[in-house]
Amino acid sequence: MSGSRMRPLVGALIVACMVLVGPSAPVGVPFSGSLPVEATPDVVANRVMTWNICNPCEESNGDRAAEIATYAPQVIGLQEACVRDVERIVDHLESRYGLVYQVTYGTVLRNWGRCGGLPWRPGAYGQAVLSMAPMTDLVSAEYSDGGSEDRGYMAVTTTVDGRPVRIFNTHLAERRQEAVRADQIGALAAEVAQHDRAIVIGDFNAVPNAPELAGMWTLAADVDPRCRPSPSGDCRPTTDWQSKFDYIFLRGIAPRGHRVRPTPYSDHHLLYADLDTRTGERSQSPVA
Template structure:
């Protein structure tokens, strides 16, 4: 009966077996927190509960969250749980880079889509989706949207770079990404970069933006011990919230979670001062980078 109802009602209704909302900790946010931005590699394939993932997000209730290693089906369920169980309404945009049954299930002739997604409490426009010319051992790419953060239009990027031990591939991917970010005076870049701060492949990003963690900088030959909080179960900082332009972080937090080998990373941004400066214009994909969507 449950399966039949789920088929009729579609993905907007939770179907992971959760009939009641999972209790949140006492310090959980009651509503979406304006200016709170989060990034999270949700781990795939990890066979984790989307109910649990939704509860983790609901605990901090960011205005904006970039997800990596995401399947469309999982994101649909997470978004439905956030709405029906916790009263949190999010818009969604996708930046899928491959269809893979092993990653995302589905029928052999129609495997699930895998890549990035952005959930936003404010509407999003001007979605761009670019696959990197060389993804490394697996297709990779970035997506971008424009939405309102701190009262002003802001370009938001979400990416996942090549896996570890592929430094040269990541360096080229970062070059492509930095070329797309550079035209914007106000931008947020979220993602799993699979690289620690001092690695050469991140030089292009550090030249454009700062990390939301004010203590984390790529000081040569490496950051002082303990200045960059780790974001993974293997005690490395791979996840970043890069800020470009008039975006001021008020507080920064890394939250370990049982639902992924990457921690939840979020920052609260200060409200933007009134300005007459024009909103950023849409960037064009780098030459040679295929564009889809």
């Protein structure tokens, strides 16, 4: 039989074998991604995380998802987040690790250079909150003055440690824009003050003793009991340039412990904390 006649027959045999044997992996079964040995096996119901994922940084959303899955927080706030990137991160978390997060956005900017898309239809950029529990009462606000780039905050109500909590996620104006950040803190603090139990996370672009952060320190405490708004405060850096810019502020909630984890996928470290929403008293038991 000639080669031209054999090819259709071989193709038909291959198709028949595939029908009989089936695919090499079951359809619809999620791929289980590999995580470090120290990874958390299940979602930690009282864990909250903040992470500026760096943009534009050309990082893999699969790698970003793996970092989140390693610590498996109940809630994570992302800054410098493009909607398309977050969608892919959420998809990876579900398909590779079985972590099904809900997501809400606090985008304040449409930027083709940062988020891709078409010049006349650029991607949305800002903050996002991922939560294992449903989120309600979304507020997304842009600061009246963002400084050199539009900035804002978002707020949702969701469940942490079995209780409803108001979560705020923000990204303040860039460095060397102290007066702008002071105004932004004023707007944010006015909203936080309306809640007896709140968690405020984000990239504040300011060290703890920066004067513009005073309005937040009067309302809430840092998740690290040793971190104070003074030069003598023992505050662990959260950036590659050895400054603490990232915060988890607590109001009416006690920290059980926290960790700062450097990552190769951003110039900001991962910061997460395990919390006790049932009391305002501090506890210093370590995070696993």
